Amino acid sequence: MKQEITFRWVIPAIVVLLAVIGIPFANDYLLYVATIIVLMSILAVSYDVLLGLTGYLSLAHGFLYGVGAYTTAYLTTNSGWGYWPALVASAVISGVMGTVIALVAFRTRGIYFAVLTLGIGLVGYQLFLVLEPITGGVGGFIGIPGLPSLPGFADAPQRNNLVIALLVLAVAYGASMLFLRSSIGAACLAVREDVVLAQSLGIRIGMARLCAFSFSAVFAGAAGSLFAAISNFVGPDDFSVMATGFQTVVYVVVGGMGTLWGPVLGAVLIVALPEILRGASTYAVFIYGLILLFFILFAPKGIAGFLLAAAKRMSRSGRVVISKEAEAR
Numbered sequence: 001m002k003q004e005i006t007f008r009w010v011i012p013a014i015v016v017l018l019a020v021i022g023i024p025f026a027n028d029y030l031l032y033v034a035t036i037i038v039l040m041s042i043l044a045v046s047y048d049v050l051l052g053l054t055g056y057l058s059l060a061h062g063f064l065y066g067v068g069a070y071t072t073a074y075l076t077t078n079s080g081w082g083y084w085p086a087l088v089a090s091a092v093i094s095g096v097m098g099t100v101i102a103l104v105a106f107r108t109r110g111i112y113f114a115v116l117t118l119g120i121g122l123v124g125y126q127l128f129l130v131l132e133p134i135t136g137g138v139g140g141f142i143g144i145p146g147l148p149s150l151p152g153f154a155d156a157p158q159r160n161n162l163v164i165a166l167l168v169l170a171v172a173y174g175a176s177m178l179f180l181r182s183s184i185g186a187a188c189l190a191v192r193e194d195v196v197l198a199q200s201l202g203i204r205i206g207m208a209r210l211c212a213f214s215f216s217a218v219f220a221g222a223a224g225s226l227f228a229a230i231s232n233f234v235g236p237d238d239f240s241v242m243a244t245g246f247q248t249v250v251y252v253v254v255g256g257m258g259t260l261w262g263p264v265l266g267a268v269l270i271v272a273l274p275e276i277l278r279g280a281s282t283y284a285v286f287i288y289g290l291i292l293l294f295f296i297l298f299a300p301k302g303i304a305g306f307l308l309a310a311a312k313r314m315s316r317s318g319r320v321v322i323s324k325e326a327e328a329r
Contacts, residue, residue, distance in 0.1 A: 012173055012261055015041075015268065016166055023159050031158035037271045038165040039226055042172045043244075044251035044263035046219030049176050051249070052258030053185060054212045055192040059245045060101055060117040063124030064217045066239030068094045068224025073141040073234050074134055083148050083229055090225035091218045098217020102210050121241040128236040140235030147229045161230050168226060172219045176260050184211045192258075254295050256304025265303045 019034055026034065047061055068090040075081040075089060105116050128135045135141060146157060153160035179185050187208035190198040198205050228234050237243060247270070255266025269291075277287055299306045 012169075012264055015264055016170070019162065019166060023162060028158045031162050033272065033275050035158070035162045035165050035230060037268055038162065038169050039223055039230070040248075040251060040267040040271050041264045042165070042169050042223040042226070043220055043248055044255065044267045045169070045172050045176050045260055046216045046223070047248050048252050048255075048257065048260055048263045049179055049188075050212050050216040051252050052260070052263075053180065053188040053192060054209055056106075056209065056213075057114045057249065058105070058117040058213070058216075059114060059241055059249070060105075060120040060124065061216070061220050061248050062239045062241055062244030063121045064094045064098055064101075064220040065224040065227075065244050065248075066124065066128055066234070066236075067097050068221030069228040069234045069239065070128065070135050070141065070224075071221070072225040072228040073144045076145045076229070077141070077143060083145065087222060087225045091222040094221020094224065095214050095218035098220070099210065099214045101217075102213035106206065106209055106213075118241060118245075121245050125236055125240050128239060135236070138236065140233055141228075142233050144228050144232045144234065146232060147226075165226055165230070168222060172222065173260065173264075175215075175219070179212075179215055180260065184208055188212050250292070252302075254292065254302050256302030259302075259304040262302050262304030269303070 019038065022034070023031070043061070043065060047058075050056060050058055071090040071093050072083070072086045075086040076083060081089070101117070101120055105113055105120070108116050129137060131137075147161055147164050149157070149160050150163060153163065184207075187198070187203045187205070188211075190201070190203050191205045191208055195205060224239075227238070251266040251270055252263045253266070254270060255264065256262025273287075273291065295302060301308075
């Protein structure tokens with residue numbers, strides 16, 4: 001438990017520190033990749049609040065991510081809003097949409113919940129296609145204004161984007177930590193472990209699950225808002241179930257469910273790996289698949305579980321050495 005608490009603070013701090021150190025030296029391409037990694041980390045951390053804390057597998061988060069992106073695109077392009085109010089509006093609208101989806105989806109459980117949210121994700125994707133006056137339809141939404149420049153970054157837009165993304169990640173991670181430590185977070189963990197026992201203890205499981213889904217939806221919308229401003233273009237294919245829905249699940253499962261910091265490492269690995277293997281494009285998909293199979297078969301608790309197990313082994317071996325030295329004395 002002590003190792004998990006340590007990792008929960010140390011790993012994100014290391015990721016942020018490396019990003020900050022690399023900002024002055026990286027070229028625009030590396031800065032863009034790092035920004036996408038941070039963006040996906042926001043999505044992964046928020047999704048872990050739902051999947052990791054309650055155990056409910058939602059496949060509608062690609063749709064919620066898209067709602068945030070299209071909201072920002074429309075407000076900043078057609079309504080003259082500044083970015084920061086649009087970011088807040090995107091998060092709120094995605095949260096409200098997530099609440100509505102949760103009220104419907106939580107009438108089911110298990111595989112039926114996953115299938116229902118899959119259907120919602122597919123319907124949402126079709127809405128992005130057919131609501132052409134709002135979304136731009138198949139052609140997508142173009143000409144979205146970029147992120148506002150922070151002091152000292154007016155001449156370095158890619159560095160500016162990365163810094164803003166890091167700030168939003170810090171807010172999302174801190175808020176998720178507070179959620180985890182709250183009474184609602186404890187209720188969510190109880191629901192994940194045993195729904196019947198949680199009910200017998202008087203825990204309002206419906207409220208706990210609803211809060212987790214809504215919280216996750218809020219930051220999915222915030223991540224979508226960032227994506228719209230960073231890419232200056234959004235299209236329906238960016239928010240399909242296959243493009244975002246399943247990939248978000250992969251971030252959390254590979255990283256380690258319920259840890260918050262594990263999904264950050266999962267996003268780093270899954271986003272960076274195709275870029276690292278770009279030079280070996282013939283074998284890229286093969287290697288990518290092998291790595292995923294490795295974690296599923298040999299590290300089912302993800303990167304976080306692997307690191308925690310290694311830390312425990314090192315801690316035990318250290319105690320053994322100390323005890324042997326004490327006996328020798």
